[in-house]
Amino acid sequence: MKNILLLLFLANFQIGFCQTSATAVYKVEPITQHLLVNEDDDDLRSRAKINMLRSLELTADLEIIVKFNQDEYISYIDEGLPNDAINASDLRVAMAMLGPGVYYEKNNIKYHQIKTMGNNFIIKDDAPQKWTITKELKKIGNYTCYKAILDCAKCGFETIAWFSPEISATYGPVGNGDLPGLIIELNTRHLTIRMSKISFAKNPLNLKKPEKGKEITQAEFETMTNRVRSQARND
Amino acid sequence: MLLAGLKKISLILNTNTMKKIILTLAIIISAAVLLNANTLTVVPFNPIPIAENVIPDAVDPPDCWAIADEEEEMYCGYVGCSFFFWEQAYCACDPWQCD
Numbered sequence: 001m002k003n004i005l006l007l008l009f010l011a012n013f014q015i016g017f018c019q020t021s022a023t024a025v026y027k028v029e030p031i032t033q034h035l036l037v038n039e040d041d042d043d044l045r046s047r048a049k050i051n052m053l054r055s056l057e058l059t060a061d062l063e064i065i066v067k068f069n070q071d072e073y074i075s076y077i078d079e080g081l082p083n084d085a086i087n088a089s090d091l092r093v094a095m096a097m098l099g100p101g102v103y104y105e106k107n108n109i110k111y112h113q114i115k116t117m118g119n120n121f122i123i124k125d126d127a128p129q130k131w132t133i134t135k136e137l138k139k140i141g142n143y144t145c146y147k148a149i150l151d152c153a154k155c156g157f158e159t160i161a162w163f164s165p166e167i168s169a170t171y172g173p174v175g176n177g178d179l180p181g182l183i184i185e186l187n188t189r190h191l192t193i194r195m196s197k198i199s200f201a202k203n204p205l206n207l208k209k210p211e212k213g214k215e216i217t218q219a220e221f222e223t224m225t226n227r228v229r230s231q232a233r234n235d
Numbered sequence: 236m237l238l239a240g241l242k243k244i245s246l247i248l249n250t251n252t253m254k255k256i257i258l259t260l261a262i263i264i265s266a267a268v269l270l271n272a273n274t275l276t277v278v279p280f281n282p283i284p285i286a287e288n289v290i291p292d293a294v295d296p297p298d299c300w301a302i303a304d305e306e307e308e309m310y311c312g313y314v315g316c317s318f319f320f321w322e323q324a325y326c327a328c329d330p331w332q333c334d
Binding site: 090095156 | 298305308309322323327328330
Protein backbone atom coordinates (compact mmCIF):
# COMPACT_ATOMS: atom_id res chain seq x y z
CA MET A 1 0.00 0.00 0.00
CA LYS A 2 2.82 2.34 0.96
CA ASN A 3 4.55 1.63 -2.35
CA ILE A 4 1.40 2.39 -4.30
CA LEU A 5 0.99 5.70 -2.49
CA LEU A 6 4.63 6.56 -3.12
CA LEU A 7 4.23 5.74 -6.80
CA LEU A 8 1.11 7.88 -7.04
CA PHE A 9 2.90 10.75 -5.30
CA LEU A 10 5.89 10.54 -7.64
CA ALA A 11 3.65 10.28 -10.69
CA ASN A 12 1.77 13.37 -9.57
CA PHE A 13 5.02 15.25 -8.93
CA GLN A 14 6.35 14.15 -12.31
CA ILE A 15 3.22 15.39 -14.09
CA GLY A 16 3.61 18.78 -12.38
CA PHE A 17 7.30 18.95 -13.18
CA CYS A 18 6.89 18.08 -16.83
CA GLN A 19 4.19 20.61 -17.48
CA THR A 20 5.63 23.28 -19.69
CA SER A 21 2.48 25.14 -20.62
CA ALA A 22 0.59 27.10 -18.03
CA THR A 23 -1.24 30.30 -17.18
CA ALA A 24 -0.35 31.98 -13.90
CA VAL A 25 -2.05 34.93 -12.24
CA TYR A 26 -0.13 37.22 -9.90
CA LYS A 27 -1.64 39.54 -7.30
CA VAL A 28 0.01 42.76 -6.19
CA GLU A 29 0.52 44.00 -2.66
CA PRO A 30 1.64 47.63 -2.48
CA ILE A 31 4.13 48.65 0.21
CA THR A 32 3.12 52.13 1.24
CA GLN A 33 4.86 52.93 4.54
CA HIS A 34 7.78 54.84 3.02
CA LEU A 35 5.39 57.08 1.07
CA LEU A 36 3.75 58.64 4.11
CA VAL A 37 4.50 62.34 4.32
CA ASN A 38 6.54 63.31 7.36
CA GLU A 39 7.70 66.57 8.90
CA ASP A 40 11.08 66.55 7.20
CA ASP A 41 9.61 66.44 3.71
CA ASP A 42 9.71 69.67 1.73
CA ASP A 43 6.81 70.71 -0.51
CA LEU A 44 8.18 68.95 -3.58
CA ARG A 45 8.74 65.65 -1.81
CA SER A 46 5.35 65.85 -0.10
CA ARG A 47 3.58 66.36 -3.44
CA ALA A 48 5.56 63.53 -5.02
CA LYS A 49 4.75 61.18 -2.14
CA ILE A 50 1.03 62.02 -2.25
CA ASN A 51 0.93 61.39 -6.02
CA MET A 52 2.84 58.14 -5.76
CA LEU A 53 0.80 56.82 -2.87
CA ARG A 54 -2.42 57.47 -4.76
CA SER A 55 -1.14 55.45 -7.73
CA LEU A 56 0.55 52.76 -5.66
CA GLU A 57 -2.69 51.96 -3.87
CA LEU A 58 -4.32 51.28 -7.26
CA THR A 59 -1.85 48.49 -7.99
CA ALA A 60 -3.69 46.29 -5.49
CA ASP A 61 -6.59 46.04 -7.97
CA LEU A 62 -4.39 44.96 -10.85
CA GLU A 63 -3.38 41.44 -11.79
CA ILE A 64 -0.44 40.26 -13.80
CA ILE A 65 -0.97 37.45 -16.26
CA VAL A 66 1.85 35.11 -17.25
CA LYS A 67 1.38 32.50 -19.95
CA PHE A 68 4.09 30.21 -21.14
CA ASN A 69 5.07 27.22 -23.18
CA GLN A 70 8.46 25.58 -23.01
CA ASP A 71 10.25 28.18 -25.13
CA GLU A 72 7.69 30.96 -25.40
CA TYR A 73 6.25 33.40 -22.89
CA ILE A 74 3.95 36.38 -22.60
CA SER A 75 3.10 38.65 -19.66
CA TYR A 76 0.92 41.69 -19.25
CA ILE A 77 -1.16 43.58 -16.72
CA ASP A 78 -4.84 42.81 -16.50
CA GLU A 79 -6.61 46.05 -15.61
CA GLY A 80 -9.88 44.30 -14.84
CA LEU A 81 -13.18 45.99 -15.52
CA PRO A 82 -13.17 49.71 -16.35
CA ASN A 83 -13.84 51.84 -13.32
CA ASP A 84 -14.89 55.45 -13.85
CA ALA A 85 -14.06 56.30 -10.25
CA ILE A 86 -10.37 55.76 -10.95
CA ASN A 87 -8.35 58.60 -12.39
CA ALA A 88 -6.87 57.40 -15.71
CA SER A 89 -3.57 59.23 -15.14
CA ASP A 90 -3.12 57.65 -11.71
CA LEU A 91 -3.86 54.25 -13.22
CA ARG A 92 -1.20 54.76 -15.89
CA VAL A 93 1.34 55.64 -13.18
CA ALA A 94 0.27 52.51 -11.26
CA MET A 95 0.82 50.40 -14.37
CA ALA A 96 4.20 52.04 -14.96
CA MET A 97 5.17 50.95 -11.44
CA LEU A 98 4.40 47.34 -12.29
CA GLY A 99 5.72 47.21 -15.82
CA PRO A 100 3.55 48.55 -18.61
CA GLY A 101 2.93 47.01 -22.01
CA VAL A 102 3.32 43.44 -23.21
CA TYR A 103 6.38 41.31 -22.53
CA TYR A 104 7.00 38.48 -24.96
CA GLU A 105 9.87 36.05 -25.21
CA LYS A 106 10.71 33.35 -27.67
CA ASN A 107 13.90 31.30 -27.88
CA ASN A 108 15.54 33.60 -25.29
CA ILE A 109 14.90 36.79 -27.27
CA LYS A 110 12.77 39.28 -25.39
CA TYR A 111 10.33 41.76 -26.87
CA HIS A 112 8.68 44.51 -24.89
CA GLN A 113 5.82 46.28 -26.63
CA ILE A 114 5.11 49.68 -25.15
CA LYS A 115 3.46 52.94 -26.05
CA THR A 116 5.60 55.91 -25.17
CA MET A 117 5.91 59.48 -26.44
CA GLY A 118 2.74 58.84 -28.45
CA ASN A 119 4.21 55.95 -30.45
CA ASN A 120 4.28 52.18 -30.19
CA PHE A 121 7.65 50.49 -29.88
CA ILE A 122 8.81 46.91 -29.61
CA ILE A 123 12.03 46.87 -27.68
CA LYS A 124 14.12 43.84 -28.52
CA ASP A 125 16.62 42.50 -26.04
CA ASP A 126 18.58 39.27 -25.89
CA ALA A 127 20.49 39.95 -22.69
CA PRO A 128 19.34 37.65 -19.88
CA GLN A 129 18.73 38.97 -16.40
CA LYS A 130 21.51 38.05 -14.00
CA TRP A 131 20.74 36.87 -10.50
CA THR A 132 22.62 35.73 -7.43
CA ILE A 133 20.89 32.65 -6.07
CA THR A 134 21.09 32.33 -2.30
CA LYS A 135 20.57 29.33 -0.03
CA GLU A 136 17.57 30.96 1.60
CA LEU A 137 14.34 29.00 1.19
CA LYS A 138 10.72 29.67 1.91
CA LYS A 139 7.46 27.93 1.23
CA ILE A 140 4.91 29.89 -0.80
CA GLY A 141 1.69 27.95 -1.14
CA ASN A 142 2.69 24.45 -2.15
CA TYR A 143 6.00 25.49 -3.63
CA THR A 144 9.43 25.53 -2.06
CA CYS A 145 11.13 28.66 -3.30
CA TYR A 146 14.72 29.81 -3.46
CA LYS A 147 15.69 33.41 -2.99
CA ALA A 148 17.57 35.21 -5.78
CA ILE A 149 18.80 38.79 -5.84
CA LEU A 150 18.94 40.68 -9.12
CA ASP A 151 22.44 41.73 -10.17
CA CYS A 152 21.80 45.18 -11.51
CA ALA A 153 24.38 47.93 -11.37
CA LYS A 154 21.88 50.48 -12.71
CA CYS A 155 19.10 49.65 -10.26
CA GLY A 156 18.63 51.98 -7.35
CA PHE A 157 16.86 49.46 -5.16
CA GLU A 158 17.14 45.73 -4.62
CA THR A 159 14.87 43.31 -6.47
CA ILE A 160 14.36 39.88 -4.94
CA ALA A 161 12.78 36.90 -6.66
CA TRP A 162 11.52 33.73 -5.03
CA PHE A 163 11.54 31.02 -7.65
CA SER A 164 10.55 27.39 -7.55
CA PRO A 165 12.42 24.73 -9.54
CA GLU A 166 9.30 22.60 -9.08
CA ILE A 167 7.83 24.47 -12.06
CA SER A 168 10.29 24.10 -14.88
CA ALA A 169 9.92 27.48 -16.54
CA THR A 170 12.46 30.25 -16.68
CA TYR A 171 9.84 32.99 -16.54
CA GLY A 172 8.14 35.36 -14.14
CA PRO A 173 5.88 38.40 -14.04
CA VAL A 174 6.37 41.44 -16.34
CA GLY A 175 9.55 40.42 -18.09
CA ASN A 176 11.41 39.04 -15.10
CA GLY A 177 12.93 35.59 -15.39
CA ASP A 178 16.04 33.69 -16.43
CA LEU A 179 16.05 31.65 -13.24
CA PRO A 180 15.94 27.83 -13.05
CA GLY A 181 12.27 27.80 -12.11
CA LEU A 182 9.17 29.95 -12.29
CA ILE A 183 9.25 33.11 -10.17
CA ILE A 184 6.51 32.70 -7.58
CA GLU A 185 7.10 35.98 -5.75
CA LEU A 186 8.88 39.20 -6.62
CA ASN A 187 9.80 41.84 -4.05
CA THR A 188 10.67 45.40 -5.00
CA ARG A 189 10.86 48.50 -2.83
CA HIS A 190 7.21 49.33 -3.46
CA LEU A 191 5.54 46.05 -4.33
CA THR A 192 5.20 42.40 -3.60
CA ILE A 193 3.98 40.49 -6.64
CA ARG A 194 2.90 36.97 -5.74
CA MET A 195 1.43 34.15 -7.78
CA SER A 196 -2.12 33.48 -6.69
CA LYS A 197 -3.03 30.66 -9.05
CA ILE A 198 -1.63 28.57 -11.85
CA SER A 199 -3.36 26.28 -14.27
CA PHE A 200 -1.37 23.85 -16.36
CA ALA A 201 -2.39 23.09 -19.91
CA LYS A 202 -2.13 19.74 -21.61
CA ASN A 203 -1.44 21.31 -24.99
CA PRO A 204 0.82 24.26 -25.84
CA LEU A 205 -0.87 27.64 -25.47
CA ASN A 206 -1.35 29.84 -28.50
CA LEU A 207 0.81 32.87 -27.70
CA LYS A 208 1.11 35.71 -30.16
CA LYS A 209 4.09 37.98 -30.52
CA PRO A 210 3.03 41.64 -30.35
CA GLU A 211 3.38 43.17 -33.80
CA LYS A 212 2.27 46.79 -33.38
CA GLY A 213 5.18 49.19 -33.09
CA LYS A 214 8.60 50.04 -34.40
CA GLU A 215 11.18 47.44 -33.43
CA ILE A 216 14.29 48.85 -31.81
CA THR A 217 16.98 47.50 -29.51
CA GLN A 218 17.19 48.26 -25.81
CA ALA A 219 20.33 50.33 -26.38
CA GLU A 220 18.66 52.36 -29.16
CA PHE A 221 15.63 52.94 -26.99
CA GLU A 222 17.75 54.19 -24.08
CA THR A 223 19.67 56.54 -26.36
CA MET A 224 16.42 57.91 -27.74
CA THR A 225 14.76 58.49 -24.35
CA ASN A 226 17.91 60.09 -22.94
CA ARG A 227 18.01 62.45 -25.92
CA VAL A 228 14.32 63.31 -25.55
CA ARG A 229 14.77 64.09 -21.88
CA SER A 230 17.83 66.25 -22.31
CA GLN A 231 16.28 68.14 -25.26
CA ALA A 232 13.04 68.80 -23.40
CA ARG A 233 14.96 69.95 -20.32
CA ASN A 234 16.93 72.47 -22.38
CA ASP A 235 13.79 73.88 -24.08
CA MET B 236 -66.23 111.44 -0.03
CA LEU B 237 -66.12 108.34 -2.17
CA LEU B 238 -69.51 107.23 -0.82
CA ALA B 239 -70.93 110.67 -1.46
CA GLY B 240 -69.63 110.57 -4.97
CA LEU B 241 -71.12 107.12 -5.54
CA LYS B 242 -74.46 108.24 -4.01
CA LYS B 243 -74.50 111.14 -6.40
CA ILE B 244 -73.91 108.77 -9.27
CA SER B 245 -76.64 106.40 -8.03
CA LEU B 246 -79.07 109.31 -7.80
CA ILE B 247 -78.15 110.21 -11.28
CA LEU B 248 -78.73 106.65 -12.41
CA ASN B 249 -81.90 106.51 -10.22
CA THR B 250 -82.34 102.76 -10.13
CA ASN B 251 -82.37 100.54 -7.03
CA THR B 252 -80.46 97.67 -8.63
CA MET B 253 -77.78 99.98 -9.86
CA LYS B 254 -77.51 101.46 -6.39
CA LYS B 255 -76.98 98.02 -4.89
CA ILE B 256 -74.36 97.07 -7.46
CA ILE B 257 -72.46 100.28 -7.01
CA LEU B 258 -72.58 100.00 -3.23
CA THR B 259 -71.39 96.38 -3.30
CA LEU B 260 -68.53 97.32 -5.62
CA ALA B 261 -67.66 100.26 -3.36
CA ILE B 262 -67.52 97.96 -0.30
CA ILE B 263 -65.38 95.37 -2.10
CA ILE B 264 -62.92 98.01 -3.39
CA SER B 265 -62.69 99.65 0.05
CA ALA B 266 -62.07 96.30 1.76
CA ALA B 267 -59.43 95.38 -0.77
CA VAL B 268 -57.68 98.70 -0.31
CA LEU B 269 -57.74 98.35 3.48
CA LEU B 270 -56.51 94.75 3.45
CA ASN B 271 -53.75 95.63 1.05
CA ALA B 272 -52.65 98.44 3.29
CA ASN B 273 -52.40 96.09 6.27
CA THR B 274 -50.33 93.49 4.48
CA LEU B 275 -48.03 95.88 2.76
CA THR B 276 -44.61 95.75 4.25
CA VAL B 277 -42.09 98.40 3.70
CA VAL B 278 -38.81 97.07 2.50
CA PRO B 279 -36.00 99.37 3.43
CA PHE B 280 -33.71 100.11 0.57
CA ASN B 281 -30.50 98.42 1.22
CA PRO B 282 -28.21 98.55 -1.72
CA ILE B 283 -26.54 95.20 -2.48
CA PRO B 284 -22.95 95.50 -1.35
CA ILE B 285 -20.50 95.50 -4.23
CA ALA B 286 -18.44 92.32 -4.15
CA GLU B 287 -14.88 92.96 -3.31
CA ASN B 288 -12.59 91.46 -5.88
CA VAL B 289 -10.27 89.60 -3.57
CA ILE B 290 -7.15 88.57 -5.36
CA PRO B 291 -5.99 85.25 -3.88
CA ASP B 292 -2.43 84.72 -2.88
CA ALA B 293 -0.43 83.75 -5.89
CA VAL B 294 -0.46 79.95 -6.32
CA ASP B 295 2.55 78.65 -8.14
CA PRO B 296 1.70 76.12 -10.82
CA PRO B 297 3.26 72.80 -9.93
CA ASP B 298 6.69 72.26 -11.40
CA CYS B 299 5.74 69.00 -13.08
CA TRP B 300 9.25 68.33 -14.28
CA ALA B 301 10.61 68.53 -10.74
CA ILE B 302 7.74 66.46 -9.32
CA ALA B 303 8.22 63.73 -11.95
CA ASP B 304 11.97 63.68 -11.21
CA GLU B 305 11.26 63.41 -7.49
CA GLU B 306 8.77 60.59 -8.01
CA GLU B 307 11.15 58.74 -10.29
CA GLU B 308 13.92 59.00 -7.71
CA MET B 309 11.63 57.58 -5.06
CA TYR B 310 10.40 54.88 -7.42
CA CYS B 311 13.64 53.42 -8.69
CA GLY B 312 16.47 55.21 -6.93
CA TYR B 313 17.69 58.03 -9.16
CA VAL B 314 16.59 60.43 -11.88
CA GLY B 315 16.85 58.62 -15.21
CA CYS B 316 16.22 55.09 -13.93
CA SER B 317 12.82 54.60 -15.59
CA PHE B 318 11.68 56.64 -18.55
CA PHE B 319 8.26 54.93 -18.60
CA PHE B 320 7.57 55.81 -15.01
CA TRP B 321 8.91 59.34 -15.38
CA GLU B 322 6.76 59.94 -18.48
CA GLN B 323 3.57 58.81 -16.75
CA ALA B 324 4.35 60.78 -13.58
CA TYR B 325 4.89 63.89 -15.71
CA CYS B 326 1.70 63.32 -17.71
CA ALA B 327 -0.33 62.81 -14.53
CA CYS B 328 0.87 66.22 -13.34
CA ASP B 329 0.51 68.05 -16.68
CA PRO B 330 -1.93 66.06 -18.84
CA TRP B 331 -2.31 68.86 -21.39
CA GLN B 332 1.29 68.38 -22.47
CA CYS B 333 0.69 64.70 -23.15
CA ASP B 334 -2.64 64.71 -24.98
